Amino acid sequence: MEQTTPVDPVDPDKVDPVAAELGEEIVRFFRLMQAKRQRSRDENGGDRVLLAVLVRCGPRRATDLAGEAHLDLSTVSRQIRSLVERGLVERTPDPDDRRGVLLSVSPAGLAAFEAFREQRNRELSALLENWTGTDRHELVRLLSRLNDEFARHHFAEQGAAK
Numbered sequence: 709m710e711q712t713t714p715v716d717p718v719d720p721d722k723v724d725p726v727a728a729e730l731g732e733e734i735v736r737f738f739r740l741m742q743a744k745r746q747r748s749r750d751e752n753g754g755d756r757v758l759l760a761v762l763v764r765c766g767p768r769r770a771t772d773l774a775g776e777a778h779l780d781l782s783t784v785s786r787q788i789r790s791l792v793e794r795g796l797v798e799r800t801p802d803p804d805d806r807r808g809v810l811l812s813v814s815p816a817g818l819a820a821f822e823a824f825r826e827q828r829n830r831e832l833s834a835l836l837e838n839w840t841g842t843d844r845h846e847l848v849r850l851l852s853r854l855n856d857e858f859a860r861h862h863f864a865e866q867g868a869a870k
Contacts (some may be wrong), residue, residue, distance in 0.1 A: 754779075754787045759796065759813060759821040767812040769802065796820055 761776045762768060768776065774784040788811060791797035796817035802808035813821065836844050 754783070755791060755796065755820065756824045758784065758787055758791065759817055759824070762797065762811060762813045763818065763821050767800070767810040769808055769810060773811060791817065 757777050757779070758773060761773055765776060770784060770788055771781060773788075774781040777784065788797060792799060792811075794816075795814055797811050798814045798817075799809045799811060802810045836847075839847075
């Protein structure tokens with residue numbers, strides 16, 4: 709079994725060196741993604757995130773949508789306005805509280821989401837075309853594990869701050 713350097717949460721100088729390497733690779737990945745977005749002038753990133761939450765989770769209030777998308781409500785409010793104006797999201801009265809509004813994906817929004825997802829999947833397929841099946845599955849497994857740990861730590865910290 710592979711040995712790892714123990715991490716001492718009290719002494720920040722005793723951090724696993726692999727964590728530092730991972731941090732560098734994550735920063736590099738986000739920089740590459742940002743550069744790609746800028747080069748393609750991709751203005752639909754926010755659309756993708758909000759539509760994905762609504763497709764996955766169903767109708768939501770704006771505050772719940774912002775929370776599930778991990779975005780600020782003021783940012784989400786502007787994006788929602790745009791999505792509604794373009795016919796990608798519909799507003800309906802909340803049946804549990806008539807003063808509230810539920811947001812849901814329209815048929816056009818679902819089609820846009822599916823087009824975004826197909827484009828993403830084509831791009832990832834091209835990136836991974838020279839990887840073995842085993843390497844592809846291992847990447848998915850490890851990235852899923854990293855996401856789970858990140859969420860667990862992030863939400864544990866938020867709970868402790870309350």
